Amino acid sequence: MVKFIITGDWHWRGSNPKSRLDNYQEALTTKIREVFTLAKKHNVAAILQPGDLTHSPNISLNTLGDFADLLRESPAPIISIPGNHDTGCGNLEVLPRTPFGLLSRLGLIWNVHGSNEFIRNILISGHGYNYQTDIDKLQYTFSDLAKASVMPTTTIHLTHGMLLEKAPGFACRYQ
Secondary structure (H helix, E strand, O other): OOOEEEOOOOOEOOOOOOOOOOOHHHHHHHHHHHHHHHHHHOOOOEEEEOOOOEOOOOOOHHHHHHHHHHHOOOOOOEEEOOOHHHHOOOOHHHHHHOHHHHHHHOOOOEEOEOOEEEEOOEEEEEEOOOOOOOOOHHHHOOOOHHHOOOOOOEEEEEEOOOOOOOOOOOOOOOO
């Protein structure tokens, strides 16, 4: 049996959000290490992280270095897609110039936006957040099995957005 852990919206940052009374980075480090502990305990094939690894594409190099050190502790591959906080402005073209892009380039995360990755006979794909997310519902579907080199037994498609049945009670896009 193939097992995964899914955990999202880490929002790694170097400073505390205004409303936090604790040390945000210490608390988040503890939570991420707990995910790593569970991944090791349950012998997962991968950790699925559907976006917002960082709180901003403008975090400092020192903060990014601390995050990279933490990601190196992962006992399993971290498979992710960019969320709205990872790119800024919903523009996936700038991804290579962001912390998310660098973490992917360094092999600390697997970016499955627009690609297919196989773990055993499970196909994992994804679509990162862009300015059309939540309008273009096709981003939430996986329909390109033609690109798969092997017919999978299961498909997992990571997305980052908000699908709602009705308006949430505050201004935002939804359909």
